[in-house]
Amino acid sequence: MVPEPVGEYVSAxxxxxxxxxxxxxxxxxxxxxxxxxxxxxxVARDIxxxxxxxxxxxxxxPNGAGKxxxxxxxxxxxxxxxxxxxxxxxxITALEPQERVRRGLARTFQINTLFPGLNALEAVTLAVAExxxxxxxxWRNIATYREAVDEAHExxxxxxxxxxxxxxxxxxxxxxxxxxxxxxxxxxxxxxxxLDEPAAGVPQEESGEIFEAVANLSNELTLLFxxxxxxxxxxxxxxxxxxxxxxxxTEGSPADIAADPGVRxxxxxxxxxx
Ligand SMILES: Nc1ncnc2c1ncn2[C@@H]1O[C@H](COP(=O)(O)OP(=O)(O)OP(=O)(O)O)[C@@H](O)[C@H]1O
Ligand SMILES: [Mg+2]
Numbered sequence: 267m268v269p270e271p272v273g274e275y276v277s278a279x280x281x282x283x284x285x286x287x288x289x290x291x292x293x294x295x296x297x298x299x300x301x302x303x304x305x306x307x308x309v310a311r312d313i314x315x316x317x318x319x320x321x322x323x324x325x326x327x328p329n330g331a332g333k334x335x336x337x338x339x340x341x342x343x344x345x346x347x348x349x350x351x352x353x354x355x356x357x358i359t360a361l362e363p364q365e366r367v368r369r370g371l372a373r374t375f376q377i378n379t380l381f382p383g384l385n386a387l388e389a390v391t392l393a394v395a396e397x398x399x400x401x402x403x404x405w406r407n408i409a410t411y412r413e414a415v416d417e418a419h420e421x422x423x424x425x426x427x428x429x430x431x432x433x434x435x436x437x438x439x440x441x442x443x444x445x446x447x448x449x450x451x452x453x454x455x456x457x458x459x460x461l462d463e464p465a466a467g468v469p470q471e472e473s474g475e476i477f478e479a480v481a482n483l484s485n486e487l488t489l490l491f492x493x494x495x496x497x498x499x500x501x502x503x504x505x506x507x508x509x510x511x512x513x514x515x516t517e518g519s520p521a522d523i524a525a526d527p528g529v530r531x532x533x534x535x536x537x538x539x540x
Contacts, residue, residue, distance in 0.1 A: 292355040294319045294488035295340070295371070295458045300349035302339055302512075309335045311513040313349070317458070317505075320485040324503035325492045328532065332512040333492045337460045340490075341373050342366050354457060370457035374447040374464065386438065386446055387431035390418035393453035421452045425479045441465070441472035445479060452483075459483075461491040465498070477502045500524065508532065 293316045300313040309332040317323055325333050338344040340351055342363040350359045358366050381389040395414045400407075422428055425445050430438055435446060444464055451459055464480065465473035473495065480489065481502045493499050499506060500520050507517040510532050516523070523529055 291319050293317050293352075294321075294354060295490070296352040297340070298350040298352065300336075300339055300351065301347050302335060302344060303347060309512045310339060310346070310349075311511075313514060315507065315514070317488050317490060319457075319488055321488055322481055322502055322504045323488075323490040324499040324506045325490055325509060326494075326496075326499055326506060327509035327515070331509040333509055334462055335512075336509065337373065337462050337490070337492065340460060341371060367454050367456075370455070371460070372451040372454045372456035372458070373460040373462070374444075374451050382436050383434065385432050385434050386422060386427060386449070387415065387418055389435055389446065390421055390449050390453050391415050393450045394418045394421075397454050418449075418453065421449050424483065425449050425452075426475070439472075441468040441476060444468055445476055448476075448480060456487065458488045458490070461489065463492050463494065465493070465495075470495070473498060474501075 295315070295317045297313050297315045300310055300315075301308070302310040313336060325336065327333055335344065339346050342358075342361060342365075346359065350357055352358065353366065353369055353371050356369065358369060358371070361369070381392065384392070391414050394417045395410075398410075398414065400410050400414065419428070419431065422431055425448060427442060427445055427449060430442055430446070435443065438446060448459075448461070448464065459480075461480070465476045468476065477491075477493075477498055480491070483489070491503075503520055505517065506520055506523040508515040508523065508529055515532060516526060516529065518526075
């Protein structure tokens with residue numbers, strides 16, 4: 267349920283909003299009239315979004331509201347019935363998922379299925395090499411190899427995974443595996459990173475660690491995350507979008523959302539968790 271507008275959360279977030287606003291840059295990501303139905307069930311209804319560069323956006327809403335669907339539409343995993351998705355001013359609606367990734371739109375992957383036998387540094391190095399287009403031959407050229415390893419190491423350190431470099435990915439604690447998934451997404455050098463419940467299944471004391479690492483990433487990176495834990499949402503988001511029944515119910519600063527009695531009502535009695 268939505269917490270009371272607690273002083274520390276509200277003021278910290280409000281400052282961030284002011285800092286991010288006021289630039290004349292294209293939004294990092296925008297949607298126009300984005301719509302999608304599964305049969306007679308409308309799961310995205312005329313979604314208009316503008317995410318300025320560097321924002322930390324939380325996408326919240328009851329179970330089945332269409333949050334994951336919206337991310338799937340943005341990444342191209344699902345095709346929209348109508349509307350546009352615009353990345354940094356470029357219409358990417360018709361592009362395949364891989365082409366969207368190449369242009370700077372990333373989401374996380376499940377590492378267990380991708381790199382089960384590698385250690386963390388090897389896994390991220392491979393992802394870096396893949397992006398640089400040197401994955402097939404990079405080990406033949408020591409300089410190319412070193413650059414890829416250095417970049418991978420830098421990403422791991424940024425996410426506080428420096429000490430996990432030589433651990434096999436499958437042996438990492440679950441929370442660190444989720445961080446590694448984010449590291450792999452960062453290896454694509456995204457401008458926009460989409461995270462669908464990045465701390466799902468992670469013990470609560472570790473989920474703060476995940477969000478803290480993510481929130482401390484570059485101000486040039488725009489983040490959109492789905493999260494059910496409202497304390498995490500209010501601590502890390504600079505802006506909150508509330509989705510209900512496939513439509514944007516409201517959006518605003520954490521202070522606005524906390525003060526909105528309608529949002530409280532949407533959540534009360536309808537939440538499975540959070
Ligand atoms: N491929 C699909 N085919 C048919 N219906 C689907 C499909 N994917 C999702 N749905 C339905 O669309 C609605 C929105 O689902 P979605 O997964 O986007 O919700 P969500 O907001 O992410 O929920 P949660 O908080 O539980 O993750 C739900 O009613 C779901 O059952
Ligand atoms: Mg979901």
